[in-house]
Amino acid sequence: DVVMTQSPLSLPVTLGQPASISCRSSQSLVYSDGNTYLHWFQQRPGQSPRRLIDKVSNRDSGVPDRFSGSGSGTDFTLKISRVEAEDVGVYYCLQGTHWPFTFGQGTRLEIK
């Protein structure tokens, strides 16, 4: 299985400051169709996962533009330009290129 390694696992951030989460895969996530199926999710306490970023860098509808995704191959990053209180939760990367799809361990973002 493809191993997804996130860092850091805990991310205390001051309101209004930027935050960055890294996600590395044990294999390239480029699929045969040329797409890279690396997605980012936010899970707020008590809620279902919510997709934020589709295929590396495409922000989903309704997602604030302070969220951005980048990367290629095996190395990916989620950035929040200015953290707000509503951003508290756990963030996961997901690879959907190789079966079984696999998630990173999750990064818990908290307000410092």
Next chain:
Amino acid sequence: EVQLVESGGGLVQPGGSLRLSCAASGFTFSTYWMHWVRQVPGKGLVWVARINSDGSTTTYADSVKGRFTISRDNAKNTLYLQMNSLRAEDTAVYYCAEGGVEYWGQGTLVTVSS
């Protein structure tokens, strides 16, 4: 509006069976792959199974292969997960998700305990 509503969770004894359902609306269900994903409370997300649009192709995580069966009824816009030979380690919240993983249900809790 896309909606996925899971049901069927509950308390079951080890070795028992349970069938989960996921009622879909707001999109053309019959044209999408569908997935089941589970999450032990307080832990991370793990893929369980997936099924293609007409139900002819299914894939399972090794941990559930031979015990769980994913299926769908496109006439009823409903996805199923038949879970047999349940173990304590199957205790989790089970989510259904549409093929592009943009939309998820609210989850249903399965507890396997004597």
